[in-house]
Amino acid sequence: GNSVTQMEGPVTLSEEAFLTINCTYTATGYPSLFWYVQYPGEGLQLLLKATKADDKGSNKGFEATYRKETTSFHLEKGSVQVSDSAVYFCALSDQSGYSTLTFGKGTMLLVSP
């Protein structure tokens, strides 16, 4: 079956530091890959997505590239802000959007001033 593995947190960074959150997946076929963000007290929001190999998703300074050869979808940001503090979830679906999502366990990011 499908599974998503992401690095354990919390990840603690100073403002303007470089961020990487690793995510690898196991799936049959060609899944779509997603990063969701959950701010304190709020629901999940889609941060970015990629639907095929070598696609790069990007949003709000965050990027992730769909690497089929390494089955990875690592999240990166060049300079984090305090407001980026949240829990980040890597996820996959067999189809784009309408099928169920398989989530990683989430990585908490804490950014200090």
Next chain:
Amino acid sequence: GAVVSQHPSRVICKSGTSVKIECRSLDFQATTMFWYRQFPKKSLMLMATSNEGSKATYEQGVEKDKFLINHASLTLSTLTVTSAHPEDSSFYICSAPSFNEQFFGPGTRLTVL
């Protein structure tokens, strides 16, 4: 973008009582909605797929008699936790798809005393 609401956002109940959680798509119609459960420091676990006009599809290990799902209209799905016990205390999140993207509700924190 599409908005999904949940009500209530937080509920505390006594052991043995039943609790109903509503999930609404506010500006779009959803023939399918998904119910997730989120444990502390754990990922979201898909509980069931709610289908408008037909029975819900439950994931393996989820008791359908305990977690009753009703998809009464194209904008409303309800999850009823029957005879709740302290181990049912959790964060329950719903989602609905629209245009190849999943939109999540803000979640409902259930505490069973």
